[in-house]
Amino acid sequence: MKIEDLREHLCGIYPDLCPLFSIEFGDGVLCVSHERLHQAASDLKDLGFDRLGMVTAVDYGEEFELVYRLQSRAMHAGIFLKARIKRETPVIASVCDLWPAANWQEREVFDLFGITFDGHPDLRRILLTDDWVGYPLRKDYEDDRIIRRPDYI
Amino acid sequence: MAFVDDLGAALDKTPGGGIILTSLDALIDWSRGKSLWMMPMGTACCAMELIAASFARFDFDRHGSIPRPDPRHTDVMVVAGTITRKMEPAVKRLWEQMPEPKWCIAMGNCAVSGGIFYYDTYSVVRGVDEFLPVDVYISGCPPRPEALQDAILRLREKVSAESIVPSRAKPVKSILPQPGDPRKGDIAAEGGEPS
Numbered sequence: 001m002k003i004e005d006l007r008e009h010l011c012g013i014y015p016d017l018c019p020l021f022s023i024e025f026g027d028g029v030l031c032v033s034h035e036r037l038h039q040a041a042s043d044l045k046d047l048g049f050d051r052l053g054m055v056t057a058v059d060y061g062e063e064f065e066l067v068y069r070l071q072s073r074a075m076h077a078g079i080f081l082k083a084r085i086k087r088e089t090p091v092i093a094s095v096c097d098l099w100p101a102a103n104w105q106e107r108e109v110f111d112l113f114g115i116t117f118d119g120h121p122d123l124r125r126i127l128l129t130d131d132w133v134g135y136p137l138r139k140d141y142e143d144d145r146i147i148r149r150p151d152y153i
Numbered sequence: 154m155a156f157v158d159d160l161g162a163a164l165d166k167t168p169g170g171g172i173i174l175t176s177l178d179a180l181i182d183w184s185r186g187k188s189l190w191m192m193p194m195g196t197a198c199c200a201m202e203l204i205a206a207s208f209a210r211f212d213f214d215r216h217g218s219i220p221r222p223d224p225r226h227t228d229v230m231v232v233a234g235t236i237t238r239k240m241e242p243a244v245k246r247l248w249e250q251m252p253e254p255k256w257c258i259a260m261g262n263c264a265v266s267g268g269i270f271y272y273d274t275y276s277v278v279r280g281v282d283e284f285l286p287v288d289v290y291i292s293g294c295p296p297r298p299e300a301l302q303d304a305i306l307r308l309r310e311k312v313s314a315e316s317i318v319p320s321r322a323k324p325v326k327s328i329l330p331q332p333g334d335p336r337k338g339d340i341a342a343e344g345g346e347p348s
Contacts, residue, residue, distance in 0.1 A: 128238075128239060128276065129238065129239050141275070143275050145275065146274065147272055147279075148273060
């Protein structure tokens with residue numbers, strides 16, 4: 001199965017997901033709501049996306065966007081699975097039970113963005129020190145130790 | 154070290170002990186300066202140059218500078234690379250494990266001042282001299298192994314000016330032109346007027 005056929009395949013099983021699926025630069029992009037992210041990830045894993053490449057997040061101000069990069073060795077294809085959550089309630093279901101590789105990836109997102117993953121076995125900081133205050137990759141992060149770059153450089 | 158310190162203090166008070174002390178200093182400084190074993194604190198790309206320095210092409214063994222993985226065997230810590238705030242306690246701990254006398258070389262812009270991570274960064278220590286006493290700074294991003302070689306030779310000059318009696322240590326002048334230094338601007342004078 002190729003990535004172009006995946007669209008028809010997805011449309012066959014989930015008609016409601018079909019309008020949310022697009023192909024950009026040879027990779028599939030699927031945007032779902034955060035409630036059904038875990039279900040969509042599970043279904044994509046059953047379709048052959050057996051490798052979780054990365055988990056990351058984007059700060060859009062009002063909401064965060066979680067980005068999961070799934071890859072299929074059989075299809076030689078990749079897909080981006082995206083879900084948006086509100087900034088006030090940064091909680092989303094963990095996919096650790098599907099791909100164990102998500103463990104440290106989700107810890108990193110928790111460390112830098114402060115997004116809590118429900119069902120994560122060991123959610124604590126991974127890159128920063130344990131006593132760090134705040135989440136540095138949020139756009140409203142403030143730290144006295146940061147020296148802002150002057151305009152003339 | 155306690156024995157050497159006591160010996161130095163006793164010789165300093167003895168009349169005529171200065172002759173013995175000077176000879177002893179020469180011997181100790183010579184042996185220390187020619188066996189500066191390195192603690193390779195390589196955390197980033199500067200470590201590649203540090204590794205290259207110890208292999209056949211640059212061959213730091215001929216200066217007596219052997220990289221050792223154990224801080225308890227080493228005399229000089231070469232901090233090569235970016236030190237993050239999480240790494241800082243580990244570097245400090247390795248430094249404290251090194252036996253006296255010990256020296257420190259800050260290799261590369263990140264170890265000198267934070268380098269490209271100076272601005273807009275939340276996690277990087279702006280230079281290892283925030284928590285270590287640095288003896289020699291090497292600029293470069295990353296510096297060539299020749300620059301590290303120069304740093305070892307400069308450090309040897311500094312070591313050879315030391316004494317087992319602290320009050321007899323001679324000051325070492327920086328080779329960089331200082332403000333008010335007549336050497337400042339000598340480069341243009343030597344090369345003549347640019348045509």
